[in-house]
Amino acid sequence: MEEEGDAILLEDNYYQLLNVSKSATPEEINSAYRRFSRMFHPDKHSTDPTKLKWAEQIFNKVKEAYEVLSDQHKRAIYDTLGKRGLEVDGWEVIFRTRTPREIREEYERLKREREDRRLQQSANPRGTITLNINATDMFMKYYDEYDILEEPSILPTIEVSGMTIQQSIDAPITLRDTMTLSGNISTQNGIGTGAVNLSNRHLSSEKGWTEVELGIGNGPLLGFKLFRTLSRLMFLNCGTVLQFTPRGVSPSFISTMALQLDAHSVGYLTYRAGAQGGSSMTTTYVRDSERFHTNTAAQLGSPHSFLSFSLMYKMPQQDMKLRLALKRPGFDSRPAHSFLSFSLMYKMPQQDMKLRLALK
Secondary structure: HHHHHHHHHHOHHHHHOOOOOOOOOOHHHHHHHHHHHHHOOOOHOOOHHHHHHHHHHHHHOOOOOHHHHHHHHHHHHHHHHOOOHHHOOHHHHHOOOOOOOHHHHHHHHHHHHHHHHHHHHHHOOEEEEEEEEEHHHOOOOOOOOOHHOOOOOOOOOOHHHHHEEEEEEEEEEOEEEEEEEEEEEEEOOEEEEEEEEEEEEEEEEEEEEEEEEEEEEOOOOOEEEEEEEEEEEEEEEEEEEEEOOOEEEEEEEEEEEEEEEEEEEEEEEEEEEOOOEEEEEEEEEOOOOEEEEEEEEEEEEEEEOOOEEEEEEEHHHHOOEEEEEEEEEEEEEEOOOOOOEEEEEEEEOOOOEEEEEEEE
């Protein structure tokens, strides 16, 4: 019995493992499985720990062979492709009446799909397309002196005032280094801009990472970022950018410190300076629950200060989100204008669609 058991452990062919022919009937396969099960069941060798482990290995291997050969669908795949064919996901949707040629073609298709998924997960491609549509004519009709002389149009005038396209992909170089290639193009009122950036993120330790970024667009760009976990509930994120323009070098700096207040709330303190935008200090309170997501922020700086609040209602069953945002400028020398926006986000497979209405 020991020699027969050792032979089973070394055998990879399911038919030879059960000692049946390739044309064996289901009854012959069942009979062989019952014989080996009685012989090598772990309960019969429980008194000897060494033999118990040996019997468990044999029993599991016999059971694996039986589960494949007793299933006509799996047996057809095994006869055509071997064990490698059983390792591919997706066979559950294949008809059981496929010929060996069709099974082989289906295996190649499933293999290609698995490789595509693996490549997509490693590259992590991300892209967004944003259209700015001016639909003022739908709510407030505007007439000039020429429109008065002409017949009024029944259909409102819808204008695409701007468009932005962004795309990025990741390329893991080592276990600690990941390169990211990103680009964006945008047009606003007939004026277009674009940029291409290449960055490398290095995982320096379990508590942080550093990132170096190079870019071209509106002049060369050089950036550096640093992330560090300060404690179990606190982290720090800093970044600086040098933008080279015909007028000289334009530096900017941003630093954010975050503290987790409870299981659903996080507080942020952000300081910004440079990039021709003055300097500002912003404090933000974010609360996220199963149904609601709120964001409250207050910024004090030069030249812009404001108060803002946003509320998002989640509908996971419909894969939808409703968002309401309010922004009120203040402490400025400029006239204050409130800003109200409403957004509807709908998630589709591998992409998101977002509709936003804004009122100033």
